[in-house]
Amino acid sequence: MSEAAPGRRPRWQHVLVRTVLAVLIFAVMGVGAGYLVIQHYFGQIGRVGDLPAPPTPTGSSSLRTSGQNFLLVGSDTRDNVGGGFGSADSIGGQRSDTVILAHLPAGSAKPTLVSFPRDSYVQIPAYTDRAGATHPAHMDKLNTAFADDGYALLVRTIEQLTGLTVNHYVEVNFAGFQRMVDALNGVTLCARTTRNDPANGASGGSNDFMTAGVHHNVSGAVALAFVRDRHSFPDQDISRILDQQYFLAQMIRKVESAGTLLNPFKLNAFLNAVTHSMRVDNGLSLGDIRTLVSRLRHSDPAHVRFVTVPFTTSNGSATISGATASVVLLDAAKDKQLFDRLRTDTAGTSGHHAHSPGVSGKGLTCGA
Numbered sequence: 001m002s003e004a005a006p007g008r009r010p011r012w013q014h015v016l017v018r019t020v021l022a023v024l025i026f027a028v029m030g031v032g033a034g035y036l037v038i039q040h041y042f043g044q045i046g047r048v049g050d051l052p053a054p055p056t057p058t059g060s061s062s063l064r065t066s067g068q069n070f071l072l073v074g075s076d077t078r079d080n081v082g083g084g085f086g087s088a089d090s091i092g093g094q095r096s097d098t099v100i101l102a103h104l105p106a107g108s109a110k111p112t113l114v115s116f117p118r119d120s121y122v123q124i125p126a127y128t129d130r131a132g133a134t135h136p137a138h139m140d141k142l143n144t145a146f147a148d149d150g151y152a153l154l155v156r157t158i159e160q161l162t163g164l165t166v167n168h169y170v171e172v173n174f175a176g177f178q179r180m181v182d183a184l185n186g187v188t189l190c191a192r193t194t195r196n197d198p199a200n201g202a203s204g205g206s207n208d209f210m211t212a213g214v215h216h217n218v219s220g221a222v223a224l225a226f227v228r229d230r231h232s233f234p235d236q237d238i239s240r241i242l243d244q245q246y247f248l249a250q251m252i253r254k255v256e257s258a259g260t261l262l263n264p265f266k267l268n269a270f271l272n273a274v275t276h277s278m279r280v281d282n283g284l285s286l287g288d289i290r291t292l293v294s295r296l297r298h299s300d301p302a303h304v305r306f307v308t309v310p311f312t313t314s315n316g317s318a319t320i321s322g323a324t325a326s327v328v329l330l331d332a333a334k335d336k337q338l339f340d341r342l343r344t345d346t347a348g349t350s351g352h353h354a355h356s357p358g359v360s361g362k363g364l365t366c367g368a
Contacts, residue, residue, distance in 0.1 A: 114308075125160055
């Protein structure tokens, strides 16, 4: 696996974390916020329910994890989203566009954030759906676990794939991106090439929703098109991950600017948008959030390790429900090495790097 080119800032997987959680450092856990203010924002965060019980250990397959694991999910539910993006009625269910496992080792060792492409071809565990129908274990794309039976099946899928216990779950929904960007009065984005995606519809029926170059004060609607676009790239989902990471990094730069931090009205609007867009498991406490953001607030590679789950190809094919589908084929041997090291808190000795084969960022976005 190739390292990022010297002198190039890596497009880090941590930016989703910083968007949905670390902003709380600025107004909720810092800048003089009192107890009641902290409780106000924390109380606005929704709850998905309890995490599923870990599978019963069987011999050497026991889930043993040193430290804690947070599953961070970007959901593309269309609730309350208008324009050309469809709606909860026209596009059934919801999907996990972004899946990141944040592993916080015991003690002060470096955390590791692992990003999973949504089209990863994985085994979905057997489950019983809300209607009472049973479904056997089967191979499918990772995001179908979330679409078919929600957060609980996604958690179980990640636990089965990695052998790691998921201790907490954090989700930010599709509409939240638009609300956050609009609360900041837009963000600055730079596209190296014109973006064309017939599925977005963010520019009055034209497939070209963003021309090449720098764009200031990008609206929430166009920002959504940017983070959802995959048809502009030959490797689709892999390049979209890089776009999402770049976009979120740009949004955090806007949050960290004096114009936001010193403007209580703008900061309040942004924090309201963030907390109203989040859902977490019932067991996640304010103390857990403090732990997560304190371990990830130093975002340089010296303090946090960033990894895309190893894969053999981003353009593989598999038969799903009788039809041929494009999938990301994972590298089972390298995946096992990575997850074994995470489980024993020895990931720092791994040879894996932040980028998968063929992903350099050239020709995708600029300004990261």
